[in-house]
Amino acid sequence: xxxxxxxxxxxxxxxxxxxxxxxxxxxxxxxxxxxxxxxxxxxxxxxxxxxxxxxxxxxxxxxxxxxxx
Numbered sequence: 156x157x158x159x160x161x162x163x164x165x166x167x168x169x170x171x172x173x174x175x176x177x178x179x180x181x182x183x184x185x186x187x188x189x190x191x192x193x194x195x196x197x198x199x200x201x202x203x204x205x206x207x208x209x210x211x212x213x214x215x216x217x218x219x220x221x222x223x224x
Contacts (some may be wrong), residue, residue, distance in 0.1 A: 159186030159195065159206040166216045167205040 158174070158181050160167035174181050184191055186204045200206060200213045207214045214222070 156181045157184055157208040158182070159184050159191055159204055159208070161185070161187045166205050169218055170205045170207070172218070180197050 156179065157169060158167075158176075160171070160183055169183075171183070186195070186202075186206060188194070188219075192202065193208065195202060198213065200216065203215050205216050207216070207219045
């Protein structure tokens, strides 16, 4: 699982805490870099951080929370 985050994003911090608490491994990627933004835009992903990428699918924080509850 990859998560695209930014430094001052409260949802990003919450997501990381949830993943760590549940012992889910993830790779954190700075979602504010030119390279990350271009990658996400090319895949038509809404730029609302955090973004979760898993198995070729992209989810917003809210979408991820809906699938885990």
